[in-house]
Every structure is written in C-alpha cells, then in structure tokens.
Amino acid sequence: MTENTIRVVIPLTVRRKNGRPKILPPADHGPAEARAQDAHVLRAIARAWNWRRKLERGEASTIADIAKADRVSDQYVGRTMRLAYLAPDVLEKLLIHRTPPSLSLNELVTASDLPWSDQLAAVFAISNDEK
Template identity: 50%
Template sequence: MTKPNDTIRVLIPLTVRKKNGRPKILPPADYRPSEDQAQDPHILRAIGRAWGWRRRMDAGEFATIQELAEAVGLAERHVSRQLRLAYLSPELLKRLTCGREASVVSLYDLCFLAGETWQEQAERVFRA
C-alpha cells in the first residue's frame, strides 16, 4: 500500500513528431496495433465527406463540382478526386467503414478505383 506522500512515476516510451503540421504521438518501434485499430481515420473522414458532397449535389444544392468546391473552400481538383469515393462498391465501403480490415492502398490511390469493376476494387484494396 502506498502512503499519501509517495510519488509514482510512470514512463511511457513515446515520441512526438509533427505530421501535416500537427503533433502526432508515435508508439515504440516494437509496438504492434491490435486488429481493432485497422481503420484509417483519414479514409473514414474522406468517405464521409464524399457522401455528404454527393447528397448535396443530388439534392440540387450545387449544379457543378466547381460550385461545390467554392462553397466548401477547397480546390476543384481535390473535390473532384475525393468525390469519387462516394461511388465505390457497396461491399468495399462496408469493409472499409464497418470491417476491421486495413487497406493496402493509400487514400490518393483509393480515389481512382471508382472507375474499375466492383470485383477489381476489392482485390486491389485488400489484396483478396
């Protein structure tokens, strides 16, 4: 049992680095994340944003991607690229958002898969 005057020190070997201008805590080199943390928050956020944009365009709020880009304050090219995420296969979206599978492609590469068949999309993203 500890006394009220005792001090307990806990040392956790973490490194803080800046990534995209924000501080990011890096775990030790031998750390292996659990399967529960396989989802990439950047991909989840981009998919959510793309679906929001798609709904707004389908509702007639914006007639063109250029109008949408101006409204959200982003470059037209960026909006155009990320809007493609809303047109990925339903199975792929389910595996990316609800499943615990890690994608083997980057967010940038994922944006260009919408033009492929649904079977090819899953094969490229998860190497199934």
C-alpha cells in the same frame, strides 16, 4: 453483488511513465495501430458522400459550387467524390468492419474507377479465391 451483476475482468497493467500512470494492454494483445482504420480514409469517404448528396438534392449545382463552399479546389472535389462510387462490399469492409485498405488514399481513389467486381481484390490485396 446481486445476481444480476456481471463482472468483467480485463487484465491491464498500470505503469508510470514520465510521472503519469499509463495503462498497458495484455502482452498477447496486438498493437492498436495495426488494427486501426486510417482516419483520413474515413473522412474522405464521408466528404465524398456528403458532396454527392448535395448534388443529388440540388443544394449545389456543380462541383465548383461545392469547392467554393468548402474552400478547396474543384479538382480535389472531383477526385475525392469518386470515393462515393466505391463498391458496396468495399465500403462495408472499410466503414463497418474497419478493415484498413492496403492502398494509399490516392490509390484508393484510382481503384474506384475499376469495376465493382474487381475493387475488393484491388483495395484489400486479396485474391479472387479469398472473396
């Protein structure tokens, strides 16, 4: 190996399961599900921002136009679009840090009605001291 080579060692275990090899993480490594962001939340936020941009650019004039184009109900579009107005701190934790919310998607939509100063505590179930 040359001087410029970096060697990375990851302690993994390979086990056979149902005749196929399966790579197992180290024992001290927590389950991936506990750290993973819900794909439905990320997808809903992305759709909300896409719909908001369409309205702002004039590509769609009403929520009904968006609903018709995406083959969903206008109530669904109106409710989901509220996610585009979440507080910047909440969006940063959800999208950049991939912190899973302590709320369901429907409760997250409802939390978007709160003032920005209250959303972080509501979405991630933290006290004002921890902010």
